[in-house]
Amino acid sequence: MTEAHFLSRVFPTPSFSAAEQAEIITAFRQVRFAKGDHLQEEGKTARYYHFMESGLARSYATDTEGRDISTGFYTSGDIVIDWTSFFLRSPAREHIQALSTCTCWQLDFETFQRLFHTIEAFREAGRTRLVQSYVELKNQSISMITDPARERYKRLLREKPEICRNVSLKQIASYLGITDTSLSRIRREIARGS
Amino acid sequence: MTEAHFLSRVFPTPSFSAAEQAEIITAFRQVRFAKGDHLQEEGKTARYYHFMESGLARSYATDTEGRDISTGFYTSGDIVIDWTSFFLRSPAREHIQALSTCTCWQLDFETFQRLFHTIEAFREAGRTRLVQSYVELKNQSISMITDPARERYKRLLREKPEICRNVSLKQIASYLGITDTSLSRIRREIARGS
DNA sequence: TCTGTTTCTTGTCATAGGACAGGAAATCAT
């Protein structure tokens, strides 16, 4: 039944009993977003926890000068969510937007809470995911201090090549903390030797 | 009994029943660190969850060039922990060091797990704390992109004045992503009109 | 296909912050 189900790999059978796995999987609902759709809008409280099965998305915030700053990119297997908004039930401070057609699995907050408080393995997994997001953010944050822009771009190229190939220069540049102009020059330099 | 206990404010009575509060508070152990002591060492797995009652501390990582980069500062009421190491049971990538005498309340991992899995309010509180740390890191991270160094320093001055007063220039500078030289100049500029 | 719009590239010039070095000031150990 669930042999090749995307979520059966997310909640794998040694950690989850068959019954738990079934309960979790049936609680999720599949949704699809078209390129450009917003999975989340700034100012609204996040209603759903999303697992991305396929597609690309990005989160972005608008800074005090009105500039659009990409704060994260999401690909297959990622959790696509504004953690703060979802868990603190507060208005989101970022938008999350599909960059291509996205297939996701969603859970509303009440359902998440029910699973979280009744299934021990689910809450361990949930906590682990949150901690992993934290460490990724921390790495990015340290990299902003210690690495020059070129290195940060090369790392993104290594870790999320599909992003570098499919996302606009400006959106990637703002994520790296540089201007589109600079990123364009960095790409040129990399295109010649390293 | 627990009227003025520091932890009774951390786990307040409307959210926690008296019995739960008592169970939680007795599970914590008070510890004291002298200035310079390490609460956490890089490479070792975090053994304790710490609440800081009083004192100052900082976390720092050593980058590829061997430079010491401050990654966070902690004051009264903060949780002092390497989240990733504690929850993923993996070696810490940072040191955490007392910058003055610190009084903390600690919980080992097994005890944390027991409370987390048996007391619903405790796991809600724990998750909330983690999410709050996440949002602080995110704000700092966005600030690194959008704000010039002077603004970042002014924000730190606003949010953690005791840090700016008591921590060495170099340690603050590395946190802000600039050199001690630059921070020294920024301070001079602020000392004259803004 | 033509046309308008967005995205990307490149140039020139300006500027924040880094590297390095020397000196002053504070802190510490004996």
Add this chain to the structure above:
DNA sequence: ATGATTTCCTGTCCTATGACAAGAAACAGA
């Protein structure tokens, strides 16, 4: 106190990146 060490300040010069502007290229809509 005295010297040693660390921390902090300041000067000069340099580099990475930003701001702005103008083309080129890609793309979207009729």
